[in-house]
Amino acid sequence: MTKVLYEKSRGLTDTPLTYCPGCSHGIIHKLVAESLVELGLLENTITVASVGCSVLAYDFFNCDGIQAAHGRAPAVAVGIKRTNPDKIVFTYQGDGDLASIGTAEIIHAAHRGDNITVIFVNNAIYGMTGGQMAPTTLVGQKTSTSPLGRMENLQGRPLLVSEMLSTIPSATYIERTSVHDVPHIRKAKKAIKKAFQNQAENKGFSLVEVLAACPIGWGQTPVDAAKFVADEMASYYPLGLYKDEGVAK
């Protein structure tokens, strides 16, 4: 008899992931899918995909899904959740989507304390459009629109989303994680699971920021990119719990 030690989560569809080799999106997708399956929530979940590399996320998660306009995923999720409060609704957004064009939508979903889950993938770049500078690009980091590296005097220092959102009174749970190695993947999964559990328990707005690698966009090998996340990104973006005020409403 054989026992399965690890296999692809049934929370993911058979559609092959369209991400580049070594892209962290695939790892984060697995953690979301596994969490939803383990919590028994998958079939009653609605994915709200955003614009960027994860635009096709509604094809990858094995549940109902919808594709939102750039930055508007939290507003779409709120429209779904408020009219269907017994369903699980999550947005899956990158840094261009959430931290640039969608700042109003994410801030006000948190501000209202909307009972949704947000998976925020911070890979410090616009991957889909060819590697342009994001609000989260590190100072000195070269991109196709910061060819000499991001300059603090012209482009400011990167936006700290988890820190910012944790100051919002009605936000419930904010944690920053990373998926650059297996111990951190385990921690990220715990956080993602908690963010969904919170929603199931009606605790309000939960967001997990995940530091992620974009090897192709950064011009690095996947292994070097994982090291860049561990050394450079995690030192500017401190990992950890920023807010946890989970009280069922």
Place this chain on the structure above:
Amino acid sequence: MAKNRLTVDTVVCKGCILCVPACPLGILAVDKETVNAKGYNPVKCTDMDACTGCAMCAMICPDSAIRLEREV
């Protein structure tokens, strides 16, 4: 016979080799003899007998290309 069985979905594997340094025993390597339809060299296990089934390779694989089973 090996206690654990590691299967790589060579169609799906993109050869990113994140699993190679993740393996504590260093028994994963690029299979240079194989090229899949996407043009990638997938990984393979070089010493199945040594595999402890810790699944760290599978956990870090972005494409869920690694499946691990154990004979019980």
Place this chain on the structure above:
Amino acid sequence: MKTLMKGNEAICAAAIQAGCRAFFGYPITPQNEIPEYMSYHMERAGGTFIQAESEVSAINMVFGAAATGVRAMTSSSSPGMALKQEGISYMVGADLPGLIVNISRSGPGLGGILPSQSDYFQATRGGGNGDYFTPVYAPSGVQEATDLTQIAFNTAEKYRTPVILLADGILGQMMEPVEIKEHPRIEADKSWVVDGRADERSRNTISSLDLSGEGLERLNLKRMERYQEIIKNEIMVERQVEEGDEVVIAAYGLAARIAVNAMEELKAEGINVGLIRPITLWPFPELAFQNLPKSVKHILVAELSMGQMIEDVRRSVAGSHPIHFYGRCGGMVFEPSEITEKVRQIVKGEG
């Protein structure tokens, strides 16, 4: 039973009667009574009300709620409608029903809060990016605004499209006796909804994205087929044209209401004038402009704009009659006497 109601509030009451159970809005004059009314009455109807952070978010909340099969609505006024165009285009791309009410003001830019019909192009030409149309209903009174609100929800669901109710600040603010009628709700197919029931059926997805040219063309052509059905079935027009009419006034909404007063005055003077009042602005009632009585020598388009509907009238008339124009803009509303004067000039050959 008739009740004296403000246009904005009557639209809300009609929407709730029609089964609307989600309203997402943002303050902007002169439509504020709509979110205000909804904030009180939607909750009591067991629905959802949110004052969103922006018009952009409000229309995207409609997008989300509509995707789950709920009858959803938003309202705004001209500059806010400009912001909603992104969401409306996405709703079209995703084939989602919904009602968007524009209690228009004068523009461009921040413009002014006085009534205007300067959003005609925006409403009837798609308004956002892509190849599309949205049905547009243009009431000329409070009762008609309520009736059209109810009809609009059915049209939206029947053809899976956002629908626009286009009125203006005067219609929104004025009070008239109104009866919120019982309006039957159509039984629309809802098998496509994304409401988190993948355990009961195969999973559903909703997206406006199709990266293959062939696929997107197919979707657009399918939508065009639905547009043909809308054109065939849903055109509404008031046509009061009789043998003996010398001039026909083409006007919609508030402008048509004023034109009716002018017509009565002209009739007393012995100048017979007819009226063609499009109620749906898209699809436009082109046929109403054909087979006019032989007595009709002139067409006068009267609009509270610098001339927008006149383009559709020109297309419909197709050169058979000379077309004249009278318009005021910037929030200025013409008096019936301005229309009568214009008609007198036309008849004298000075128009």
